[in-house]
Amino acid sequence: MPYLIVDKRNISLEYEADCIIIRNGESRQCVPISRISQLICMHNTVLTTQLMGQLQERGIDLIVINNRFQSRSYALIADQQKTVARRCQQYEWQKDEQICLTLAKAVCHNKMLRLYRLANTQQPDMANTIKSAAHTIKIAPNLAALRGVEGSLQRKAFELLRLQLAPKYEFKSRVRRPPTDPVNALLSLTYMMLHYEAVRACQRFGLDPYLGFYHRLTHARYSLACDLMEPLRPHAEAFVVKLLLHGILNKSAFSHGRHGCLLGKEGRQTYYEHYAEFLTVQRRALLANTRWLARRIDQTLQ
Secondary structure: OOEEEEOOOOEEEEEEOOEEEEEEOOEEEEEEHHHOOEEEEEOOEEEOHHHHHHHHHOOOEEEEEOOOOHHHOEEEOOOOOOOHHHHHHHHHHHOOHHHHHHHHHHHHHHHHHHHHHHHHOOOHHHHHHHHOHHHHHHHOOOHHHHHHHHHHHHHHHHHHHHHHOOHHHOOOOOOOOOOOOHHHHHHHHHHHHHHHHHHHHHHHOOOOOOOOOOOOOOOOOOHHHHHHHHHHHHHHHHHHHHHHHOOOOOHHHEEEEOOEEEEOHHHHHHHHHHHHHHHHHHHHHHHHHHHHHHHHHHHHHO
16 A cells, blocks of 8 residues: 555554554454555544654654644655755755746646646646736746746636536635535545655655745745645546545535535545556656656756
8 A cells, every 4th residue: 555544533653563453442454565655644642652663663654634624734754865956955055046947937838737637638628818918927927926926826716616516515716724515625635645755755856845836935835845736636626526526525525614624534545546646647647747856856966
């Protein structure tokens, strides 16, 4: 298995004889630690420090996700490749506005192309509008202007999303905290899962996930990971449409409370099964984007 997801309450995890021991009351389950590359914990999970040490030593990422309070989610990425030269060059580039603009344009152009391809099969008129943004991206004089263009593209993406889904899902616009409807709940969860995958890609190629070029440095944000996952957002949105449009998930899988609209336990199990398939494709694209950036940095170091 590529990753182990713990999505039950009152679970404790510990390490014993090359295995992760999962305890839930009197029950005990054993998972060979060599079989996983990520441990993803939801809700209130207790881990021993011995297990956390084993995860780091073996290059296994620990990701903790809090659906209700996203700011309390975090990742402990097993950094196996600390390429100091790349990071030093990344720091220098991050201070150069022109270099940041060039790289940010590449990010936005990549996103525009992916959104265009997806829209072209659903809404040709909208796809032509999206395609016309390519020239605007190319001539943007600064990051502020570029963000305006990209923001307009993202609004088109959400409009496309709304047109494809039935009114019963009550999706009108993107609402993050708290999500107000099933579409926003799925978008938040999918974006968050992809975001931590992008952090992992940064670490794999020896890049600092905090130092972005389009998303600039800010408190407690993996800005470079945000850059790298930005072109994948249209695919995340298409994945959400697939789940709802094909009846894989429906309104009964969600509950509404003071923390907004959230996916229930059974719905999450179904979601993870389909997300694993979705991630197989998107991970390749994410690694390709990260490899491209690493090679551009390496070219300046030769």
